[in-house]
Amino acid sequence: MKVSIIIPNYNTWDLVKRNITACLKYDDDLIEEIIVVDDCSPTLNYIHFPSKVKIIRNETNLHYTKTxxxxxxxxxxxxxxxxxxxxxxxxPFIKDLILQFEDLNIGCIGFKTINDLGDDSGNFMYFPSAYGLIAGQQIHKFLKKYDRRRNRKIIPFSCAVSFRKNCLKDLNYFDDYFPVLDADIDLCYRxxxxxxxxxxxxxxEIYHVGGNSIPKDSKRVLLFYKSRWQLLKKFHLIPFPIITKSLILSRLLLETxxxxxxxxxxxxxxxxYKLKLKGRKELIEMVKHFN
Structure with a gap:
């Protein structure tokens, strides 16, 4: 049994080369193919890859999930x-991965990610709740260690994860209603x-520290709130939408x-701070229209 490796790319060809080189160095014999899907990068591919590497280029920018x-x-x-x-x-990791997938009931396996020091860089979360939106990202980071909910569902991130293809077929792959954020959470929940x-x-263990795909600015904050609200709404996890929205707005006004x-x-x-203020005002206007 061999595996296919899929790597989405937007203008990070040197990183793609590093990734592919490492994959083939450790597990060449167990890799059937490596598919790089380029999301219409402004810089065309200038690297010569081995024959088992296939490049698919989107004609237009489709964003992460569709890619x-x-x-x-x-x-x-x-x-x-x-x-x-x-x-x-x-x-090497693919031999171990194939052994895990011998359990035919397994549809998804998440990996640990590490940083330059070999420390855990965090490649999973627990399924979110509306309380995270009410508290805000910074406060929720502090409070989540006190979360004692039973049967918390662990969610591996899509930066380093594996799937059985039949599982993806059954569930119709990632939901592209979430173009960038939370598509992995949605799929794992399903x-x-x-x-x-x-x-x-x-x-x-896979090396990954993140930070190369989505800019951490006010647009990302807007995208986070929109995606997270729709995610929780999809699975009926916002018990009192009007009250929840009011609490979120109250916190945002205080932050303003x-x-x-x-x-x-x-x-x-x-x-x-003027730039932060502008971003908060945009966020408040967006949250007002949540339903």
Whole structure:
């Protein structure tokens, strides 16, 4: 049995080369193909790849989810490995992966990711709740360690994960209603609700620290809130939508007042806080239209 590796790319050809080189170095004999789906990068491919590497180029920019689905649907193997362009293996892993997939009920296996020091860089989360949106990302990061919900569902991120193709076919792949964020959370939740099993296998380690795909700015914050609201709404996990929206808006308005105060106090970095204020106002207007 061999696997297909899928790598989405947007203008990160050097990272793609590093990823492919590492994959072939450790597991060439167990790799059927490597599919790179280029999301209409402004820079065309200038690297000569081995023959088992297939390049698919989108004619227009389709964003992450549709790009990944193209690669997954075109793959010919029963086991599919999805890696971000800036991820790469640091040792052989496919033999172990194939052994895990001998359990025919398993549809998805998540991997551990590590940083430059070999420490866990965090490649999973637990399924979110509306409380995260109410508290905000920073406060929720602090409070989530006290989350004692039973039967919390572990969600491996799509930067380093694997699937059985029949599982993806059954569930119709990633939902491109989520163009960038939360498509992996949505798919994992649907796997849990299906006949398929999902496991997290930390014995497989992939290097990945992130930060090369989505800019961390106000647009990302807008995208996060929109995607997360729609995700929770899809699975009926917003028990009181009007109250939840009001609580989110109350927190955002308080944050806006704090930012305005900082604009007055910190004159040397005033442009930074003015930009944050603009982003908060845009976010408030968007949240007002949540339903």
């Amino acid at each position: 990944v689905n193209i690669g997954l649907k075109n793959a010919i193997s029963d086991i599919l490995v999805l890696l971000d362009s800036d991820a790469y293996p640091t040792k 796997i849990y609700e299906s006949k398929w099993k999902l496991i997290y296998h930390p014995e497989i 007042l704090i930012i305005k105060l900082k604009i007055i106090l910190y004159t040397d970095i005033r442009p930074y």
